[in-house]
Amino acid sequence: MTDGARTIAVSGAASGIGRALADLLRANGDRVIGVDREETDVRADLAASEGRAEAVRGVLERCGGVLDGLVACAGISAPEPLTIRVNFYGAVGLLEGLRPALAAAPAPRAAVVGSISGTQPVDRAVVAACLEGTEEEAVRLAGEARGGTLYPSSKSALARWLRAAAVTPAWAGAGIPLNAIAPGVVRTPMTAPLFEDEATRKSMDDAVPMPLNGYAGPEVVAEALRWLIGPANSHITGQVVYLDGGAEAMRRGPEVY
Numbered sequence: 001m002t003d004g005a006r007t008i009a010v011s012g013a014a015s016g017i018g019r020a021l022a023d024l025l026r027a028n029g030d031r032v033i034g035v036d037r038e039e040t041d042v043r044a045d046l047a048a049s050e051g052r053a054e055a056v057r058g059v060l061e062r063c064g065g066v067l068d069g070l071v072a073c074a075g076i077s078a079p080e081p082l083t084i085r086v087n088f089y090g091a092v093g094l095l096e097g098l099r100p101a102l103a104a105a106p107a108p109r110a111a112v113v114g115s116i117s118g119t120q121p122v123d124r125a126v127v128a129a130c131l132e133g134t135e136e137e138a139v140r141l142a143g144e145a146r147g148g149t150l151y152p153s154s155k156s157a158l159a160r161w162l163r164a165a166a167v168t169p170a171w172a173g174a175g176i177p178l179n180a181i182a183p184g185v186v187r188t189p190m191t192a193p194l195f196e197d198e199a200t201r202k203s204m205d206d207a208v209p210m211p212l213n214g215y216a217g218p219e220v221v222a223e224a225l226r227w228l229i230g231p232a233n234s235h236i237t238g239q240v241v242y243l244d245g246g247a248e249a250m251r252r253g254p255e256v257y
């Protein structure tokens with residue numbers, strides 16, 4: 001650890017993007033508290049409220065109640081209701097649970113990992129339940145929805161929650177920028193199966209065209225997250241930043257910005 005090192009909690013730190021971010025932060029002298037259901041500093045299952053409470057407790061113990069940065073990165077892409085529990089409620093639970101510790105730091109920053117999928121067709125009832133209802137209602141509706149809409153729904157709900165929360169007294173008023181990086185296709189264990197068969201890969205390329213430099217590596221996402229949660233980011237908040245080689249601009253066109 002170097003003088004002036006910041007303490008940053010990263011969920012999903014055991015694999016893929018979260019792991020690349022944890023490595024990058026540590027290499028630059030920050031202290032990282034990993035949170036994951038797999039091997040890391042704080043082992044907890046973010047799919048369940050008890051696991052979220054354990055995660056918050058574990059981070060608070062290790063940071064002494066003062067946290068400089070938080071990145072909610074843990075996620076899954078299964079076509080089942082669990083995806084809503086982990087990607088939406090797991091991320092929001094961690095952010096809300098650790099917000100007081102962030103507010104106690106001199107230059108706190110928070111970010112989530114969204115997805116280009118948040119711009120794809122969603123199940124509106126599931127998204128509405130995430131934003132206005134209860135977790136059990138959202139999960140019940142997710143059980144009735146088309147499985148393929150659940151990952152986009154989880155990431156859309158997360159982006160909408162973030163845009164509303166970021167400008168409130170609890171976040172902006174407490175000096176905490178809150179943003180998302182929304183990747184296109186990143187080569188990690190999550191996407192490895194998509195490359196195994198040509199037809200799947202083609203439909204992925206059709207859905208997420210990446211004219212600038214193709215698929216990204218997890219270290220590219222890590223660099224962007226590091227800047228967003230770094231001290232230099234004093235004024236960007238409530239933004240969903242597409243790190244997607246141009247996919248969002250291609251799919252939504254110039255009218256959306």
Ligand SMILES: NC(=O)c1ccc[n+]([C@@H]2O[C@H](COP(=O)([O-])OP(=O)(O)OC[C@H]3O[C@@H](n4cnc5c(N)ncnc54)[C@H](O)[C@@H]3O)[C@@H](O)[C@H]2O)c1
Binds near residue numbers: 013018045086113182
């Ligand atoms: N890889 C991509 O192309 C891509 C694209 C857009 C968004 N994302 C998002 O990036 C984030 C990271 O994905 P990745 O590609 O690095 O995947 P990954 O599978 O390599 O890593 C995900 C991590 O989250 C952890 N995790 C999953 N469920 C958990 C739970 N219930 N409790 C605690 N930890 C849990 C896993 O153990 C794993 O360490 C996810 O939110 C994903 O939706 C990925």
